[in-house]
Amino acid sequence: MTLTDQPARSKTESCGPLPRGFRYAGVACGIKKSGMPDVSLVVADRPVMGAGVYTQNQIVAAPVVLCRSRTPSTEIRAVVANSGNANACTGESGMRDAEEMCRRVASKLECEPDQVLVMSTGVIGRPLPMDRVRKGIDDAHERLVDGPQAFLESADAIRTTDQDRKTAFRTVDCGGEKYSIAAMAKGAGMIAPNMATMLAVILSDAPICESVAQSVLSAAARKSFNRVSVDGHTSTNDTLLLLASGSGESIAGDDLVRFQRGIDEACIELAKMMVADGEGATHVMAIRVSGAKDENEAEEIAKTVAASLLVKTAVTGGDPNWGRIVSAAGYAKATIKPQQVCLRICGTTIYENGTPLPFDEAALSQEMKRAEEVSIDLRVGDGVGQADYWSSDLTTDYVRFNSEYTT
């Protein structure tokens, strides 16, 4: 599996194969002033396996509190989501609103409220307009369909400032039986290590048990959503859910390896789409750190390079200013061996064993400017630790957008 071979900006124009047992809807209820879709509903025909991975922020939105308490579970029936309002920092009433969203869906499906998961994304600190949300849920329920158009509409309804729709599809062959993986996500701002303002739902019809579902999802998150950064700001709402509708014996052995790979690939594809669609982004920085003491240290160094404003702005300008990259690695909370540091940008080696090499600055600058994805390969020693990380560059558009957001 070559993870960096995933396309960075594959705008999904069409829908892949969908797993059996789910119906979808996405509707506009007026939470967003723009009139764009803002309520998304995914319903399983019968109780399914549900697992979740959530934000590591200590300030968590009400929907995250509910979801955390309800996963993993074998009894999940639905995921209801809204965009345009994060229902975060909204106190007790926010908690009641999140509960009401679940109750309303549950009453329609004739199930218990704790079989419903809920996600919200958007502005922090404002009460949900519940009259609209109620109507949105009712409309969505009426329009539930098992089909590609409904799936894509459902994916659209979780977008906030996302310019592109983010979906990914995989098919996994388990001893002749084919299972589908269909995933949707939203990203754009507040994307940071350890799950930022992102929502993602992964659906499959593979049969997996509770412990497998949770461990597969956590492992995939670690190498995908937790390895991307737009602005380093960890959100209060991040939620990644996996719903699996298959019944019977849980897949295992080589089949499980293939299923994990499918989930990994779908997550990495979505994560890279988030970075490519980062607010104002013009390039994806694909950072690979090798030679670190272990994978954790490699990740720490890659994260530090990815977050450096000076590295980001250098990439924005197509500037092979390697001093910024090497010095960012030097202040990471991980050990590097300065005399062994090597750096390649877009395949050109420009720093080797702690010493700069002569290179054609103008040619490399042109290549960086042209590339959608600027690769930064940094060797920091002779250890075995390696990690891939993706980040967006930083443009005047990011600053403009974020200094004009609520006022």
Added chain:
Amino acid sequence: MTLTDQPARSKTESCGPLPRGFRYAGVACGIKKSGMPDVSLVVADRPVMGAGVYTQNQIVAAPVVLCRSRTPSTEIRAVVANSGNANACTGESGMRDAEEMCRRVASKLECEPDQVLVMSTGVIGRPLPMDRVRKGIDDAHERLVDGPQAFLESADAIRTTDQDRKTAFRTVDCGGEKYSIAAMAKGAGMIAPNMATMLAVILSDAPICESVAQSVLSAAARKSFNRVSVDGHTSTNDTLLLLASGSGESIAGDDLVRFQRGIDEACIELAKMMVADGEGATHVMAIRVSGAKDENEAEEIAKTVAASLLVKTAVTGGDPNWGRIVSAAGYAKATIKPQQVCLRICGTTIYENGTPLPFDEAALSQEMKRAEEVSIDLRVGDGVGQADYWSSDLTTDYVRFNSEYTT
């Protein structure tokens, strides 16, 4: 001592009282294409006390390696500095160049090379143009003068992208005997916690011994230069030096407390000037975190808020988007109590005990836009930990400037 009462943008137009026993020069030798001053020399008439605090980056410039090995010391005679070239990531030849700079000064002063300290700042990874540097040192030595004009020229010669000259002066009364403190610094880019691309030299004629000099300097750095951030990028070259020319018994007791306060104030004044003059900055963010478990945790939270691009851009736009501030505190590596979080911006309480309060958004936005210094007071619990932190906002000018730096 009210640290936040220091003026944020006090451009020093005039020179304060200078300590006895030093001479100064600042000259242009052509390292900078602009022809601006780029070699600075400070010489003590006889061997003095010298202490230093340096970058925590693992990649350190050659001058830092030399200075580290030479401080603290009672035998320091001079500090030679150049701007326009950082002499960092320059391998063995960079080390030889830094040594030669010291040797050249030493031969003129008829002292040992290890009595000379050296600092460099500017572009990383390019060899120093030593023919020019040699000439610069010779010129500077010939022009050494004990006087305000020479002191200010010396301060000018360490500037890189600084728009303002950064100097601070204090007089400390120790039982009738008056001692002067005169300090110069440069900042602008790569300013980050734990000493970023900043150089600073503090001179005094107070009598202090080696251990006192080092501990006074370290304590001052902690509450000043280590509590400011422009872009979070820790540089390879940061150097803060204290030279004290007084002889006789080291000051102690209440006198030492007064001396420490003088050094603290001078350092905080310089640190705040750096932030105010941060690349592209239009506002200083003055962040005070209280109620944390201890001072370290308060500092960690303040640092995280200060570094958040979303907080910075909100301040740029005069946007009282408190959700960004509260959520940044929530992902700091320190404990907060969400139900006790309170936030004031420019004196207006807008979030109390975990719940948003109604406030006049337009009025507060106007006030934020007008203010040179936007105060952010964040209470995160009922602990005793408190810390002040200063950061610049993030503007399109910062991005423009840093995406066009070397190419």
